[in-house]
Amino acid sequence: MAPASPRFAFVVTFFVLAAATAAAQSRPLVVGSSATYPPFAYETPAKQIVGFDVDVIQAVASKVGITVRLVNTPFTGVFASLDNGDLDLVISGVTISDRRRQSYDFTAPYFEARQLIAVPVASTVRNLQDLAGKKVGVVTGSTADEVASRTFGRTSANIRRFDTTPLIIAELVSGGLDAAIGDNGVIAYRAQEHKGLKTVNDPGFPKEYFGIVVKKGNTALRDRLDSGLKAIVADGTYARIYRTWFKTEPPLPTP
Amino acid sequence: MEPEPILWFGWFRADIIAEYAPLFWQGLRMTIGVTVIGITFGALLGLLVGMARLANARHAPARHLTRFLLRWPATVYVSFFRGTPLFVQIMLMHFAVVPLLMNPADGLIVSGELARTLRQDYGALLSGVLALTLNAGAYISEVFRAGIQSIDRGQVEAARSLGLSYRRTMYHVVLPQAFRRMLPPLGNNAIALLKDSSLVSAVGLSELAYAARTVAGAYSRYWEPYLTIAMMYWILTLALAYAVRRLEHRYGRGDTR
Amino acid sequence: MAAAIRVDALTKQFGTLPVLRGVSCEVQPSEVVCVIGPSGSGKSTLLRCLNGLEEATSGRVTALSVPVHDPATDLDALRAEIGMVFQRFNLFPHRTVLQNLILAPVAVRGLAPAEARERAEALLDKVGVLDKRDAWPNQLSGGQQQRVAIARALAMQPKVMLFDEPTSSLDPEMVGEVLAVMQALADEGMTMVVVTHEMGFARRVADRVLFLDEGLLVEEGAPDELFDCPREARTRRFLSKVL
Ligand SMILES: Nc1ncnc2c1ncn2[C@@H]1O[C@H](COP(=O)(O)OP(=O)(O)OP(=O)(O)O)[C@@H](O)[C@H]1O
Numbered sequence: 022m023a024p025a026s027p028r029f030a031f032v033v034t035f036f037v038l039a040a041a042t043a044a045a046q047s048r049p050l051v052v053g054s055s056a057t058y059p060p061f062a063y064e065t066p067a068k069q070i071v072g073f074d075v076d077v078i079q080a081v082a083s084k085v086g087i088t089v090r091l092v093n094t095p096f097t098g099v100f101a102s103l104d105n106g107d108l109d110l111v112i113s114g115v116t117i118s119d120r121r122r123q124s125y126d127f128t129a130p131y132f133e134a135r136q137l138i139a140v141p142v143a144s145t146v147r148n149l150q151d152l153a154g155k156k157v158g159v160v161t162g163s164t165a166d167e168v169a170s171r172t173f174g175r176t177s178a179n180i181r182r183f184d185t186t187p188l189i190i191a192e193l194v195s196g197g198l199d200a201a202i203g204d205n206g207v208i209a210y211r212a213q214e215h216k217g218l219k220t221v222n223d224p225g226f227p228k229e230y231f232g233i234v235v236k237k238g239n240t241a242l243r244d245r246l247d248s249g250l251k252a253i254v255a256d257g258t259y260a261r262i263y264r265t266w267f268k269t270e271p272p273l274p275t276p
Numbered sequence: 277m278e279p280e281p282i283l284w285f286g287w288f289r290a291d292i293i294a295e296y297a298p299l300f301w302q303g304l305r306m307t308i309g310v311t312v313i314g315i316t317f318g319a320l321l322g323l324l325v326g327m328a329r330l331a332n333a334r335h336a337p338a339r340h341l342t343r344f345l346l347r348w349p350a351t352v353y354v355s356f357f358r359g360t361p362l363f364v365q366i367m368l369m370h371f372a373v374v375p376l377l378m379n380p381a382d383g384l385i386v387s388g389e390l391a392r393t394l395r396q397d398y399g400a401l402l403s404g405v406l407a408l409t410l411n412a413g414a415y416i417s418e419v420f421r422a423g424i425q426s427i428d429r430g431q432v433e434a435a436r437s438l439g440l441s442y443r444r445t446m447y448h449v450v451l452p453q454a455f456r457r458m459l460p461p462l463g464n465n466a467i468a469l470l471k472d473s474s475l476v477s478a479v480g481l482s483e484l485a486y487a488a489r490t491v492a493g494a495y496s497r498y499w500e501p502y503l504t505i506a507m508m509y510w511i512l513t514l515a516l517a518y519a520v521r522r523l524e525h526r527y528g529r530g531d532t533r
Numbered sequence: 534m535a536a537a538i539r540v541d542a543l544t545k546q547f548g549t550l551p552v553l554r555g556v557s558c559e560v561q562p563s564e565v566v567c568v569i570g571p572s573g574s575g576k577s578t579l580l581r582c583l584n585g586l587e588e589a590t591s592g593r594v595t596a597l598s599v600p601v602h603d604p605a606t607d608l609d610a611l612r613a614e615i616g617m618v619f620q621r622f623n624l625f626p627h628r629t630v631l632q633n634l635i636l637a638p639v640a641v642r643g644l645a646p647a648e649a650r651e652r653a654e655a656l657l658d659k660v661g662v663l664d665k666r667d668a669w670p671n672q673l674s675g676g677q678q679q680r681v682a683i684a685r686a687l688a689m690q691p692k693v694m695l696f697d698e699p700t701s702s703l704d705p706e707m708v709g710e711v712l713a714v715m716q717a718l719a720d721e722g723m724t725m726v727v728v729t730h731e732m733g734f735a736r737r738v739a740d741r742v743l744f745l746d747e748g749l750l751v752e753e754g755a756p757d758e759l760f761d762c763p764r765e766a767r768t769r770r771f772l773s774k775v776l
């Protein structure tokens with residue numbers, strides 16, 4: 022149980038935050054997203070950021086009456102930018118994990134994700150274990166990086182880390198990797214762009230959920246976003262967005 | 277299972293660095309290796325290109341040949357590699373040029389399983405070293421050119437009037453004197469190369485910056501990994517600067533200027 | 534006997550600036566020829582055309598029976614036979630005195646280092662700077678440097694020596710020691726072309742004096758003739774200024 026003084030601090034913080042949120046009402050909230058991650062978020066040739074994440078946050082925002090401004094932020098920098106206040110929230114295919122929960126607050130899940138393996142069509146790989154001793158590409162700091170680090174060892178030379186999913190796919194295509202691991206939405210989308218690649222679904226991967234991230238303690242904003250998410254699920258907006266980007270019916274998000 | 281956090285000075289998570297120590301040590305070795313190779317081959321390349329840019333011939337056919345086959349290509353090369361960001365050169369090299377030449381499917385020079393093995397085991401090293409060497413060569417060629425041009429014409433005339441050929445004059449008279457003057461700028465180039473080698477982590481080469489990115493990606497903590505490699509880079513640049521000063525001292529004899 | 538050097542209607546232009554405008558002359562073996570004339574008259578340029586340091590615009594130069602400006606000529610081989618001494622010494626500052634003398638004989642003539650060294654020491658002794666053999670050039674006085682430079686040229690055992698104002702950048706008290714070395718060389722029968730402002734030396738040592746003005750060979754003759762009763766007005770005007 023928390024001692025008295027932190028609780029007092031918490032209460033004060035709460036009021037300060039509530040006041041700040043009220044004062045910031047007119048200011049658009051800055052939303053960070055790494056726009057190299059189709060179909061979740063990517064840039065059109067006209068420099069517009071579009072994608073599933075973008076549609077979701079905009080639908081949520083209009084439901085709860087806030088305005089948002091999207092900023093394209095490299096994935097490796099989103100958390101730091103959230104910490105130092107450059108960003109108010111992040112929607113960028115971020116997997117909710119216990120480790121991240123220690124440092125940030127998440128909304129309820131808005132997407133059910135799973136890791137997916139991409140390999141050359143000729144590959145005999147059937148699951149994650151088959152990749153032992155092979156060169157595996159992941160995006161630095163991603164869930165796939167965590168999984169690979171856990172499975173093959175954090176400092177293993179067989180894990181090759183790159184900045185973005187397109188780079189690991191490019192490396193896979195040019196023969197530098199035996200496999201690439203990433204979130205199912207993105208990997209499937211990228212793999213179908215290349216004839217020589219196929220995807221391998223390992224049912225052993227745990228289900229994961231994407232959530233919207235706010236700074237630790239910004240519960241006011243988080244609660245608001247949660248109510249918005251509930252509302253767009255209830256009125257069918259969410260299902261419509263999901264169909265637009267994934268061409269299938271959504272599994273119901275579990276709060 | 278989480279390891280027990282070890283805190284230094286109340287905020288520095290030393291356990292994170294310890295956990296990834298092999299990556300940092302390997303990174304240190306790789307950074308040093310890449311820098312040494314880049315400087316060595318960059319200096320050789322820079323010497324050749326610097327001389328190509330100064331090449332000239334007395335009589336008609338050779339005169340045009342030197343211009344079209346030596347001076348112009350050398351000038352274009354130097355201009356491109358000094359005029360574009362190193363990061364762009366590295367990405368171009370690794371994801372465009374090298375795959376074109378070396379690719380399991382249809383590499384122009386190497387293809388099939390050999391290409392795959394090479395790319396998997398040495399791909400990032402190869403393109404990283406290539407890009408760094410070409411970049412350093414461009415800068416160093418300018419150092420050589422300036423160094424050679426700074427040598428009094430009288431030196432060349434004295435040597436030539438003794439019957440020394442152009443090559444011998446360069447080798448015995450001009451380059452040794454130019455080298456001494458080039459040492460400080462060469463040292464600066466070496467230090468720049470050491471620091472710029474951090475950009476190669478973008479193609480997955482496991483050097484110091486790669487270790488820091490990996491840790492930052494896993495823990496979303498930036499102080500510990502980046503401060504660690506900052507200290508390592510700092511020590512390396514200090515050592516390099518010291519070595520250059522020693523060389524200058526050693527080769528400084530007899531120069532009046 | 535063939536002339537050591539023969540110059541036929543030599544012209545030289547730098548861009549549009551005519552520097553030599555048709556010079557013809559000869560130097561016989563063992564002859565000492567001094568070239569005098571006002572500053573900018575083309576003396577250095579003429580001298581540098583003799584060993585091909587400078588291209589000719591037109592005309593012919595033949596040195597030791599070799600056409601200097603013929604593209605087929607091996608200039609390096611020719612230059613090995615023609616020593617040159619410069620106004621500003623041009624010693625190699627990164628090499629000791631001895632190393633300055635040894636470089637060319639070893640690199641060009643293929644002499645064994647020990648032999649080159651022996652020969653170098655004998656030459657340094659002859660020009661009076663043997664005690665400086667291990668010094669660096671910047672540790673020597675101007676007069677010593679120029680004597681080393683002469684020894685360096687002699688180390689190649691040249692058949693002809695060219696001097697371009699060898700004493701002009703020396704302090705007055707050092708001029709004598711250099712001229713003495715040159716005089717000794719002349720007495721041994723070395724073929725020499727000397728561009729100089731030292732009229733006393735020219736009178737004493739030269740077999741013939743050439744007077745150059747504005748790129749033209751105005752007058753030539755034995756020193757006594759040319760200095761005592763010059764035929765041309767321009768020569769008289771020049772001599773009245775310098776004597
Ligand atoms: N490389 C060059 N490029 C252009 N002009 C030159 C070059 N060398 C010499 N000149 C010019 O040619 C002219 C003759 O020069 P030269 O050195 O032959 O004269 P000089 O008789 O030796 O004079 P001084 O007694 O001053 O040494 C001068 O006007 C000089 O400026």
Ligand SMILES: [Mg+2]
Nearest residue numbers: 576577578698
């Ligand atoms: Mg002159």
